[in-house]
Amino acid sequence: xKQFILIFTLFFLFTAEAKTNIxxxxxxxxxxxxxxxxxxLPIVDINVNFDAGSxxxxxxxxxxxxxxxxLMMLGSANLNENQLSDxxxxxxxxxxxxVDPDHAKITLRSLSKKETLNQALKTFQxxxxxxxxxxxxxDREKLSTLSLIEQSQTQPDSIGANAFKKLxxxxxxxxxxxxxxxxxxxxxxxxxxxDFYKQFYTAQNASIVIVGDLNKNEAQDISDQLTRHxxxxxxxxxxxxxSISSGENLIENSAQQAHLFYGMPTxxxxxQDFFPLYVGNYILGxxxxxxxxxxxxxxxxxxxxxxxxxxxPMTKAGPFQIGLQxxxxxxxxxxxxxxxxxxxxxxxxxxxxxxxxAKKNLIGGFPLRLDSNKKITEYISMMAVYNYPLDYLxxxxxxxxxxxxxxxxxxxxxxxxxSKFSTVIVGKK
Amino acid sequence: MRNLIFFSFFFSFNVFxxxxxxxxxxxxxxxxxxxxxxxxxxxxxxYQAGSIDxxxxxxxxxxxxxxxxxxxxxxxxxxxxxxIIARSGGxxxxxxxxxxxxxFQTMEKSNLELxxxxxxxxxxxxxxxxxxxxxxxxxxMEERRWRTEDKPEGQLNESFNALAFxxxxxxRPIVGWxxxxxxxxxxxxxxxxxxxxxxxxxxxxVSGDVEPDNVHKLAKMYxxxxxxxxxxxxxxxxxxxxxGKIQAAIKAQSKLPMLQMGFKxxxxxxxxxxxxxxxxxxxxxxxxxxxxxxxxxxRALIQSGKALSAxxxxxxxxxxxxxxxxxxxxxxxxxxxxxxEDIIFNEIKEIITKGVTEKELNRVKANVIAGEVYEKDxxxxxxxxxxxxxxxxxxxxxxxxxxxxxxxxxxxxxADVAKKYFxxxxxxxxxxxxxx
Numbered sequence: 001x002k003q004f005i006l007i008f009t010l011f012f013l014f015t016a017e018a019k020t021n022i023x024x025x026x027x028x029x030x031x032x033x034x035x036x037x038x039x040x041l042p043i044v045d046i047n048v049n050f051d052a053g054s055x056x057x058x059x060x061x062x063x064x065x066x067x068x069x070x071l072m073m074l075g076s077a078n079l080n081e082n083q084l085s086d087x088x089x090x091x092x093x094x095x096x097x098x099v100d101p102d103h104a105k106i107t108l109r110s111l112s113k114k115e116t117l118n119q120a121l122k123t124f125q126x127x128x129x130x131x132x133x134x135x136x137x138x139d140r141e142k143l144s145t146l147s148l149i150e151q152s153q154t155q156p157d158s159i160g161a162n163a164f165k166k167l168x169x170x171x172x173x174x175x176x177x178x179x180x181x182x183x184x185x186x187x188x189x190x191x192x193x194x195d196f197y198k199q200f201y202t203a204q205n206a207s208i209v210i211v212g213d214l215n216k217n218e219a220q221d222i223s224d225q226l227t228r229h230x231x232x233x234x235x236x237x238x239x240x241x242x243s244i245s246s247g248e249n250l251i252e253n254s255a256q257q258a259h260l261f262y263g264m265p266t267x268x269x270x271x272q273d274f275f276p277l278y279v280g281n282y283i284l285g286x287x288x289x290x291x292x293x294x295x296x297x298x299x300x301x302x303x304x305x306x307x308x309x310x311x312x313p314m315t316k317a318g319p320f321q322i323g324l325q326x327x328x329x330x331x332x333x334x335x336x337x338x339x340x341x342x343x344x345x346x347x348x349x350x351x352x353x354x355x356x357x358a359k360k361n362l363i364g365g366f367p368l369r370l371d372s373n374k375k376i377t378e379y380i381s382m383m384a385v386y387n388y389p390l391d392y393l394x395x396x397x398x399x400x401x402x403x404x405x406x407x408x409x410x411x412x413x414x415x416x417x418x419s420k421f422s423t424v425i426v427g428k429k
Numbered sequence: 430m431r432n433l434i435f436f437s438f439f440f441s442f443n444v445f446x447x448x449x450x451x452x453x454x455x456x457x458x459x460x461x462x463x464x465x466x467x468x469x470x471x472x473x474x475x476y477q478a479g480s481i482d483x484x485x486x487x488x489x490x491x492x493x494x495x496x497x498x499x500x501x502x503x504x505x506x507x508x509x510x511x512x513i514i515a516r517s518g519g520x521x522x523x524x525x526x527x528x529x530x531x532x533f534q535t536m537e538k539s540n541l542e543l544x545x546x547x548x549x550x551x552x553x554x555x556x557x558x559x560x561x562x563x564x565x566x567x568x569x570m571e572e573r574r575w576r577t578e579d580k581p582e583g584q585l586n587e588s589f590n591a592l593a594f595x596x597x598x599x600x601r602p603i604v605g606w607x608x609x610x611x612x613x614x615x616x617x618x619x620x621x622x623x624x625x626x627x628x629x630x631x632x633x634x635v636s637g638d639v640e641p642d643n644v645h646k647l648a649k650m651y652x653x654x655x656x657x658x659x660x661x662x663x664x665x666x667x668x669x670x671x672x673g674k675i676q677a678a679i680k681a682q683s684k685l686p687m688l689q690m691g692f693k694x695x696x697x698x699x700x701x702x703x704x705x706x707x708x709x710x711x712x713x714x715x716x717x718x719x720x721x722x723x724x725x726x727x728r729a730l731i732q733s734g735k736a737l738s739a740x741x742x743x744x745x746x747x748x749x750x751x752x753x754x755x756x757x758x759x760x761x762x763x764x765x766x767x768x769x770e771d772i773i774f775n776e777i778k779e780i781i782t783k784g785v786t787e788k789e790l791n792r793v794k795a796n797v798i799a800g801e802v803y804e805k806d807x808x809x810x811x812x813x814x815x816x817x818x819x820x821x822x823x824x825x826x827x828x829x830x831x832x833x834x835x836x837x838x839x840x841x842x843x844a845d846v847a848k849k850y851f852x853x854x855x856x857x858x859x860x861x862x863x864x865x
Contacts, residue, residue, distance in 0.1 A: 093799070154865045156579065
């Protein structure tokens with residue numbers, strides 16, 4: 001099997017060069033625009049991102065960001081929810097939305113044919129500028145959100161994820177699930193949604209990513225058309241995550257498997273330790289079948305189908321999280337094994353070979369992250385939301401390449417303290 | 430042998446793909462879809478072996494073998510396959526369906542040869558040891574607990590299939606019954622591998638920034654030397670005609686009730702001479718019932734607040750020649766299952782008596798046409814369509830006629846199939862009663 005090694009050491013230097021040319025400008029009212037010109041397919045993708053994620057919810061009104069975003073797609077200006085939906089689907093265009101703690105987005109995908117695209121954009125502009133927030137639609141969607149929350153509270157994954165956020169983040173906005181809590185959603189009023197929209201869907205909170213079959217002038221016109229209506233308004237900074245002592249929550253559940261959640265708040269997007277932690281975690285539990293956690297817990301001991309660790313870098317310290325599911329009577333064994341693997345890694349770091357392999361995967365696999373218009377749109381949106389430098393894509397490989405064993409050891413020792421980890425087990429006997 | 434087919438769409442001159450097709454001397458087929466947008470290649474090896482080919486007592490063995498394919502060959506140690514692919518920057522995995530098992534890698538394009546070297550090795554040289562099997566079968570049981578035992582939707586779907594089909598193997602879960610997994614041995618996996626893993630039962634689909642003749646050359650080099658095997662004769666195992674409504678209720682951990690109901694309907698024939706418009710009428714009908722948020726089912730169940738999610742689906746294609754036109758609904762806890770069933774029947778009756786509107790037809794067609802363009806944005810998906818069609822027993826070329834077939838469908842075609850097939854006697858209804 002030795003001969004394999006020769007084949008793939010050659011390429012990773014030149015694939016790192018794969019370039020995606022980002023055009024960047026700001027509209028007159030200050031919206032940041034990112035445009036990638038690509039004529040191979042007659043498609044246009046647009047993501048409009050706002051600093052209007054669930055971290056912007058007033059804790060007493062948790063869930064309002066999510067409901068606002070969803071209701072924006074259910075009626076605009078003179079179009080009711082059916083007319084709005086039909087005006088997109090009649091021409092094969094699709095809109096979408098979504099909320100995470102750090103941002104909300106409204107997206108459009110359309111064919112690039114002039115008449116089709118113009119019609120899609122006309123309605124899309126209304127979605128962004130003139131949501132109706134009809135009372136009847138609001139009431140219905142509020143009820144179905146409540147039912148969905150109730151349903152998710154019977155499922156161990158959701159129960160555990162919510163309990164884990166609560167332990168890690170206490171009173172910080174990151175403690176709340178995007179969809180809100182039963183008690184907070186119950187109290188939401190139509191005016192809350194209207195107020196949230198007015199306060200957070202503003203020019204200084206917005207960025208727009210346009211990818212596809214357009215030239216730069218057309219993209220400029222579109223970015224003006226879609227953002228012209230946006231009012232002034234900038235959010236205050238989200239508060240820092242306070243360091244909280246470790247907690248434990250063991251929750252009874254009748255499911256066959258127990259679900260483990262284990263970790264602590266760690267990583268910000270703009271963080272000096274980002275690359276050592278990211279590369280290190282690939283080796284520990286991020287690299288799918290080849291990670292240490294999968295090797296020990298799944299491959300060697302057959303205890304789980306899935307075990308993982310990840311850093312979720314966010315505007316403020318996002319979680320470092322380890323998770324697995326296993327049948328109830330194996331949870332203690334699986335959990336001790338996890339602790340052993342993590343503490344070993346934090347103590348001694350990776351081997352030279354593991355580090356080399358990790359770099360080969362992360363650098364060699366980089367073109368795969370950008371091999372479709374959809375993926376490019378999502379990736380650039382991430383850069384836009386977190387204000388990454390424009391040369392991020394070009395410097396990514398070099399930054400991964402320069403990570404050393406000592407940096408990984410040092411970063412894990414400083415940032416990962418298992419005595420501060422919180423634990424949630426759903427289905428602990 | 431080489432066939433080069435260019436297909437282009439009438440609505441744009443920008444969109445075209447080229448697909449090339451080859452057959453190796455050992456019977457293995459190779460299909461190459463060119464997509465030069467990024468320096469990336471997707472390589473998929475499809476075996477015409479899925480849960481449909483399993484026998485009672487050994488359900489789940491197709492999927493277990495999929496897991497064992499990562500556990501070492503005469504030339505590699507357990508897990509080494511994944512390590513080598515990861516080190517090349519590739520992503521890899523596999524999936525098992527009722528009709529096929531597929532192994533894939535997505536890689537920077539210069540690594541295609543590596544993929545072929547590894548896949549050809551495990552096509553013939555797999556080692557299934559008792560020790561590795563005994564660990565991996567536990568992993569598969571955890572997968573079953575996670576996918577099915579603890580998920581209300583999984584429970585509901587498994588019960589639905591088990592009730593709707595008696596003789597046909599689609600009655601059995603792909604992941605296998607738990608007791609069959611508990612009693613499975615490494616010899617069962619070996620037998621499956623010996624039966625079905627051979628170049629003449631495999632299809633290689635490559636999609637991406639490649640030159641077809643070069644792919645053919647590499648395929649010949651790595652897969653060409655593998656020897657042909659005789660695969661077991663497949664039995665048709667046809668489902669007898671259903672004579673009366675089947676109805677059941679199961680209990681699972683959930684807050685909300687759920688409902689899965691389905692009518693037995695015909696699928697697209699594999700014989701092009703006997704293909705008619707009925708399957709396409711059913712396809713368009715599914716779109717009209719639940720294709721967008723203003724579709725009939727969405728208005729009647731979601732906008733009315735009676736359900737939280739509801740959709741209709743029609744499979745169109747399968748290797749096993751049978752399928753159900755299904756409705757899956759998560760109810761609001763204040764609505765009864767009976768009420769939802771009646772609403773769905775009403776919507777069908779409406780279509781039978783009044784047909785559908787021109788607007789609805791045009792909307793479905795516009796989405797089909799746009800959908801064909803959008804799917805070109807994913808080279809993985811393009812390869813997947815080819816692999817599925819071929820392992821189900823169709824030619825991948827029928828993809829080219831899809832839009833044309835859908836465009837021909839009229840309101841009357843839809844009313845006719847609704848009247849003919851949406852009858853109580855071919856209906857199966859399973860209700861999920863929450864135990865929370």
